[in-house]
Amino acid sequence: MVRFISFTYLFFGVVFFASAQHPEMVTQKKRLDFAKMYFELGGNLIPSFTGYGMINNEIEAINNPASFSPYLNWGAFHFWGHAEFYVSIPLTQFNLSSSSDSDYELTNAVVTGFRYLPWAYKDQQLTPYMGLSWQGTEFKQIFGIETDQPTLSKDFGIMPEIGILYGYKGFTARLGASYSQNTQWNYPISTNQFQKIETPDFALQLGILYAWENSHSKNKEVNKRWNAYPRVSNLNTGATTEGDFFIAAGPSTSFSTESSGYNNSQLPYLQSQLTSELYFDLAVGYQSNSADYFIVLSFRNPQFEASGYGTTQTIQKTSLAFEVCKFITDYTGFAPYIGLNMAYDHIQYSENTNAHDIDTQSFEPGLTIGWDIVPGKVEEALILRTNLRWYPFSSFEVEGITFDFGQLEYNLIQAVFYPGRLIRSRRL
Template sequence: MTCVFYVQSTAQPYVEGGQTRHRFAQLLIGADAVLFPASGQTFALDGDGSLSDFTPNAALVPRINIAGTHFWGHANFYISIPVANVLDNSVPFGGDYTFNPGVETGLRVYPWRIEEKKFRPFVGAAFAISDWQQNSNRGSGAFAHQTRFPVQLGLTWQRKQLLFELGAGQFLNNQTDYYVSPNDAVEIELPSTYFWLGCNWQIETTLSAEKSWKSGQTAATVERLEEKRALSGWSVAVGPSSAFILGRSPRNDKLYPAIGRHSGAAIFPEFGLGYYHYPWDAHLNLAFRANRSERSAYGTAQVLQRRALTLEAYKFLFDYHGFVPFIGPHLSREWLSMEETVQRSTPYEGSEVQWVPGVTFGWDIRPNQLQGFILRTNLRYTPTQNIGPEGGVSFRQLEFNFIQLVLYPGRIKRMQRALR
């Protein structure tokens, strides 16, 4: 009646066993390497102080993948976390640059479901916040953050628990303004076309509970525990989260245009303590996160820090073969701080405590009501939030926790007690 990670004896549970709720989704963990051919355009100051354009070199970026196949092999929700470019990144006339394609979050759709020893084409779409920075003899430039939307085509081939992937993508929205010196702003074009080759390991997490479901044992147990009010209970949760700061910051646009806008934090831990109410099929959760964002360029630096304790209540909407979406409001207690340094002076340093409303939404993979743990994806949108004078610096953000482990530590004990 509890579910453990299960290394399947067959690689295709949804093919051999049918489209049941316990075969709806599988966890994927893996890696790939992304190649960006030499492309795009940026500028550098030559020895005479004149602007000269150049094309960035090719980039090769390893990535770590966390994903999940859903809808019995027809869809793949994924997040790809880049490590670093391993190829040359020198700039003409001296200096270097940093190019990071950004954490990519998206969906790939398979018209024909993934099956072992068969090539399966996919189309995909995603979003990412790419980083670009140039350093020269005039100082270290800012990291420019550009929100971009790649579209993709590719093939997947599966052998046992391994999914091999070959694909090509094209980023959209590739132009952004960049200060190549404290006073020289130019429009640059980021590398946009890319190819990748990767491998992901498929892990089955729910199939072990199918036998009890088919035999009727699960339904009978749920009925008995429902009568004894033993299906509600406390939960603890942990998982990697990310935050994307939305909108521009009037203070930076006016006073520090060279450092640009903050993008948020790529990865930080999220912890949760909650209570699941079975009769309402609803969850009350208290989530804690702490994240940081730093911007600097040509002697100016700005550091934002945030700690958030968020009370959220969400209602599960329906159950589609174990895919259970939810939505609800939240109210967050936010401890915000900002520190600015300009040529060793500190024009602003301050902190604020705010109450901020928002909305939480996402979905659970819930094969039945008896699981000792589930996997959850949640997003939080905060529509209004900033800090500081001169219009402030934006803290308005979208948080995305792609895969969270939610444990019900008391459920097993209560179930055992109720069944005695």
């Protein structure tokens, strides 16, 4: 807690320093200037820490070196440069020194976050920010000549962060820091022995991003009409068509929301809450422009795997979900929605050590929330969408023991294409 308070004071010091140099300039806030997209290449610098392992049948301390973990960010500046929304995909990990006796892996799974900029982002000025990121963290301690130690993960970690941006002609440099309050791991150094390991709670962020504006139409009359929309209005304001069909695709990841009773009792050295590999959410649907809702059929096939000490556990989920979602409002191109869905899940479970092979099907009710980025309301042929689906009741049984499998499916950024809108735009 002391470190967190110090972290907060550091942010306000950064804000004071930047505000003394660059007072806020008042600008006209137009709808089509609401968002600016960017890609960022950067990395997290993680300090060294002490690990533990079972070496020659004795518990020994391990000096884990500092590491650098590159990432690729896809995000945007929203609210006229006062906010960032982004997703971060880890690429790899480089340890800054090596040892023949030990190694480790400490990576963030796919991260999403929000950052607040007290003064709007502008070129050629220092712009401070503070924010929160939501992420899963994975940790594996490697020791001895074997490398079959398990990977543990922590889901839904909330990490505060602070930093400074400096932009020049579309390119921007980032210097930041993040803080994690949940860094203790009860790590299995054997199938029945566990050791407390504490990983670093601070990480330094370095990055370079390129931002561009992509909301304006090539038609000046269209731009004028879009900018004339009220700041807050229904999504169907100005709609001239009943509705449109669409197709969509985007990368996703899934998190278990429940701790598996089966793993806790039978395989305690494996992760009890699983995170999927990255997969694609594919969808087809229809949006009612007149009533501000859409229906969609979504296909997902995430795979989950946990392994360690000779045991490999695999879950292949194939799911088809029908959902109905209602738009709540449209705030200058940011259109949140909420809906209900029903998924048909086919789950195949396999475990190599006990030769368990489970094949089960079920219907699972779920809740969907998300938002569209729609500068042109219902006129744009290609938009970006974010989905979050929650399935709290999913479970199956392995040898009479319940395997809790409640899920959060996070569809990071989905591209949604409306063929009919494209055809209409070319007729203008």
